[in-house]
Amino acid sequence: MRWMIWAGLAALLVLSWFLLPILSPFVVGFIVAYLFDPLVTRLDRHGVSRTLGTSLIFVLGALVLVVSILALVPVLVEQTMRLVRLFPQLLDIVQSRFIPWVNAQLGVELDVGMLRDMAIKHGETIGKVLAQGLGNVSGTGSAAFVAVMNLLLAPVIAFYLLRDWPRVMARIEALLPRHWSGTVVHLAGESDRMLGNFLRGQLAVMLANGVTYSIGLTLIGLNTGIAIGMFAGLVSFVPYLGTIVGVLLALLAMYIQADSLLPLLLVLAVFGVGQVLETVAWQPRFVGNEIGMHPVAVIFAVMAGGQLFGFFGILLALPVSAVLIVLGRHGLEAYQGSGFYAGRQGPPAPLERQVDPDGEG
Template sequence: MGYSKHRKLNAILITLFAVFAGLYFGASFLEPFAFAAFLATLVVPFTNWLEQKGAGRMVSSLIGTFVVFVVVSGFAVMLSFQLSRFLEDIPEMQEAAVDLLEKVQDYFYGVTGISPSKQTELLRERSDQITGAVQEYLTTFVSNTAFASLKFLLVIIYLFLFLLSRDKFAEVVLMYAPGEEQDKAKKTLDESTKVAYHYLWGRIKVMLALAAMYIITFWAFGTPYAVLLTMFGAIITIIPYIGPLLSGVLPVCLMLVFTDDFNTVLLFAGVVLVVQLIESYVLEPVIIGSEIRLSPLAVIVAVIIGGQVWGMAGMILFVPLLAIFKIISDNVESLHPIGYLLGNKESKENKNGPGIWKKVKHFFQARTSHNSH
């Protein structure tokens, strides 16, 4: 019995290692493939509507793919235009940053006793390293942008093929289910498609609402580069938990550089914080709701592991992928404990308490009981 348990544990560990190794080494293929699959769930309702109006499968797939291409390309062009204006104004920002640095030096002189000239000397010793790091970052950014453009073309190609052959993909999945499991397999497939659709469409609506709040806030305070900051802030929030934090840091830093009144900066930071709280605790629960049905811990782990495996793309994609895996776990009896562990529902006996430890305990108890049988 003990030998059987060890074999099963070893099989699980080997499987996990193989899965993550495949995800890591196959990232160049799997990233655009996964993006296209999720985008297809978003576009399918539109293509179905076109087909109901008389369009053929080929025409509806072409139109759906073209709409995605135009929207994403238009957004990218607009973002590039705003970014080019930002880069042109870097000398002006440097002058403002120098003024801010002088104020900071005076403050540190009062606190540490190190004279401004000594502070400047210490900064100059590090200036070459800082300049080299910035140049390296810009070079990497340009190369990554070119690589991202190539990946985007792959996503468009995969998206068209997904839309064109979407019925065939569903039929292939159902072929692997035994006859008595066909209904359950179809239900699992439908739920997985719905959770991907609702997650992506919900994210888009949250981003649009957040962009509206950001642009109003930035214009009210006269924040420089308001459009660029709004676009950046809306995009980055697609990464759960980490995105909203990053979206507020850059605007506050720019206000700190360009605004002399520190009280205004504090007020601005407070308003940005309120906007982020509204996004996290009002918009997401209302618009996205409980569609992904994952616990906060599961979402954070998915973001971290996704970042390690696929970088930024993984931080975006691994949350809906884990949500789909949870649906599969809920519909496969042997995986029920994992689905329960990943879920956001507490046990009836501890609805008001933090039930994560009970989930972990229940998982291992269920696994032990299953192995003993």
């Protein structure tokens, strides 16, 4: 019987691999249901049925999405295009100010004209490739159909999973072997507490960082502040990456816009305040120490996920690390409670003291 179970699991994995292109709406729906299940459960405890609670969550989510699209997306698109157009201006500044200073100081001849030509050439090439790719996607009926179906199915799947979440989890638990059930449920519960709190908290921290940077950069007069601030908040799930990228982009944009060094101090002040708020307010309030990973370990996990599984590996690196931490913690506890660790077989016999014939020990 055991070999049949393992064969069935292997067949399921192989089937999932072949069905990977159509699994994305199910994965998205599962993630959405997982994130919002505590809120619906809380409403259920206060007398609101799961069907009504799920409906309320989706209505509010749809309203927020519509308002964001109408109010925020056009601004982000406009500022992003403005930010892209800063690159040729940056090359002009480098050519007219930085290169002459370097030539005078080092006695060399540098020229960024070739760099400009390469950037324009490759920019046109990238644009043609993207346009061709979009044309192929739009021209392929099956690809367009799958994309539209994924877009429409994800919220539907999320709604039904969120409404029936307790029953789905109960059925999964009922399939576990009884002698494994207690251990698996305990590990799953602990992983759920760590992973759920971390995911929801980290999303809140990213949003708070994005809003903080966007407001601060806009207040100091940077006309691409919202785009840079939201991008810095988006990538802040990697320690210090959001700050580093945001500071560099904001400094370049502000210098080109203001043509002065003094406003750059305001940019540094904005990100300094943002870092302080993230350290003393956002992280303790929303995330706490749910994972407890060292920043170097976080960076390694993100890089490893990207190397192994690409963009999705980057997104899933920290959640997977959270689950592995729970499993590793229990494995360590089992090891430390084992007879091998405690030496219950008895300590090694002491070495006999050698006595020389003269009795000098």
